[in-house]
Amino acid sequence: MPDKPLAPVTFFLGDQVKVKWVKPDEKGSAILGYKVYFLESDGIKYSLELHDCDGGESTIRNAQECTVEVLTLMATPYKLEWGDSVYTKLIAYNKYGDSELSEAGNGAIIITFPDAPVDLVETVASRTASSITFTWSDGLKDGGSSI
Numbered sequence: 001m002p003d004k005p006l007a008p009v010t011f012f013l014g015d016q017v018k019v020k021w022v023k024p025d026e027k028g029s030a031i032l033g034y035k036v037y038f039l040e041s042d043g044i045k046y047s048l049e050l051h052d053c054d055g056g057e058s059t060i061r062n063a064q065e066c067t068v069e070v071l072t073l074m075a076t077p078y079k080l081e082w083g084d085s086v087y088t089k090l091i092a093y094n095k096y097g098d099s100e101l102s103e104a105g106n107g108a109i110i111i112t113f114p115d116a117p118v119d120l121v122e123t124v125a126s127r128t129a130s131s132i133t134f135t136w137s138d139g140l141k142d143g144g145s146s147i
Contacts, residue, residue: 005023034060039078046087090105
C-alpha cells in the first residue's frame with residue numbers, strides 16, 4: 001500500500017473549492033486512486049466526496065486535484081456555511097490496499113463577492129458646485145461577510 005499522503009491543500013475559486021495534493025510514494029505498485037474526504041459542519045465527521053472528487057477517475061488521479069462546487073459543500077452531508085474553512089483528508093490506494101489517512105489540510109474559506117449595489121441614484125437636490133450625492137441599496141447577497 002502507498003505511503004500516507006501529505007495533507008491536501010484547498011483553494012477558494014469563486015463558486016468552487018479546488019483540492020490539491022502531492023502523490024505519495026507508491027511502494028512498488030501504481031496508485032489506482034484517491035479517496036477525498038471533507039469535514040462536515042459538526043467539526044468531527046469527514047465524508048467521502050464522490051461526485052466531484054472521485055479520485056478513482058483517471059483525470060483526477062493524474063492531476064492530483066479536484067474541484068468541488070461550493071453549493072455541494074453547503075448541502076448535506078457537509079452543511080458548511082459562508083465563512084467556514086474547508087478541511088480535507090486524503091487516502092491513496094493501490095492493488096495492495098489503502099494508505100493511512102492524511103492529516104487535515106485546509107486553506108479555503110467559503111466566501112464570495114457581494115452582489116453589485118442596486119438602485120444607484122444621484123440625489124440631485126443635494127448637488128453643489130463641488131460635490132454630488134448618491135444613494136443605493138445593497139445587492140441581495142453580501143458574500144458571506146457584512147458589507
